[in-house]
Amino acid sequence: MLPKDPIMLLSVVNMKLRDQYASLGALCDDLDESKAELEERLAQIGYHYDAEQNAFV
Numbered sequence: 001m002l003p004k005d006p007i008m009l010l011s012v013v014n015m016k017l018r019d020q021y022a023s024l025g026a027l028c029d030d031l032d033e034s035k036a037e038l039e040e041r042l043a044q045i046g047y048h049y050d051a052e053q054n055a056f057v
Contacts, residue, residue, distance in 0.1 A: 002031065002033060002038075006041060006045045007045070009041060009042065010045065010047055010056055013027070013038070013042070013056060014056055018054070018055065021054075022054065023051070024038070024049050024051070024054070042056050
């Protein structure tokens, strides 16, 4: 389960993307999370997924 706090969520997701997953889709599939909802939650604090960097920036 991912954190509810958006700043903690950003940190955890970017760490997992860096260390464990080749893409946001792979992370969401493995953790059974909605990609759209995750992107929406992080967009609310000004972050968007960059596939080239495989991170929210």
